[in-house]
Amino acid sequence: MDKTLLIMAAGMGSRYGGDKQIDGMGPNNEVLMLYSIYDAINAGFTKVVFIIKHSFEERFRALVGDVVKDKIKVEYAFQELNDLPAGLSVPAERVKPLGTVQAILSAKDLIHEPFAVINADDYYGVSAFRTMADHLSNLAPEKQGCMVGYYLKNTVSEHGHVTRGVCGVDEEGHLTSVTETYKIQPFPDGTIRDTENDPNGVILDPECLVSMNFFGFTPWLFEKAEERFVAFMKSLSPTELKAEYVLPVLVDQLMHEDGLKVDMLTTDAVWFGVTYQEDKPYVQTELKKMHDEGIYPEKLF
Secondary structure (H helix, E strand, C coil): CCCEEEEECCCCCCCCCCCHHHCECCCCCCECHHHHHHHHHHHCCCEEEEEECHHHHHHHHHHHHHHHCCCCEEEEEECCCCCCCCCCCCCCCCCCCCCHHHHHHCCCCCCCCCEEEEECCEECCHHHHHHHHHHHCCCCCCCEEEEEEEEHHHCCECCECEEEEEEEECCCCEEEEEEEEEEEEECCCCCEEECCCCCCCEEECCCCEEEEEEEEECCHHHHHHHHHHHHHHHHCCCCCCCCCCCHHHHHHHHHHHCCCEEEEECCCCCCEECCCHHHHHHHHHHHHHHHHCCCCCCCCC
């Protein structure tokens, strides 16, 4: 069965201070998403679709797309702020992206098979891709998806706050809720807290599972996502310049209102990612360690 890996690589990287998606991280200056593509190929994925911006297309192709095109089918989708369904528009002064739901909708005409969605700037782990690939083969055509969850304690940054989708899971291993939580950070006392509405923070369970945008879907999702995205856009006031419609919120709505069942997948994979420039040395060290241990070859591609 064909399976597609959809990589969201069009974000602005404002907290990082640049295009972190194409910043060299590996010992041979590999960008982080090349590791995800390598793992996906070995897990049985047959196509990769990159969601990028036109502004860095040439550089992206040179650093990523052209590197892997002989190993896996490659296609490109483009997320631009004003690329919207008919009848919609954004305020002229808005520069902030509209969110990850708009991102995946940019690829809807390119994907006709089960697919996984990931961020370009996260490392998800070898076993996570194997688990996802196996599960994609068994998804029902409609109203079923899956998600790889990671423990909150392993996904925070010592260098500032992060956004995570905090998950609820039932006894049967199904996702029951995803609460997008925007300002999570570790405190000196060892706790992890949500500081969005309270500078002292609301303590979160470090063992709770969170979404790192590693979802698996069938093409059924696209029609529902577009309906919801249109409703989101129509709900915005003319002066709203920052609100985004993100994938965890869409999933939560579809579970509660459209009958979507999401299987929570467990894995022993270790996640790490880059939110701030200060995160980069740790990521570089971890990647080099995995090359040294033989998890990855000296040269990925």
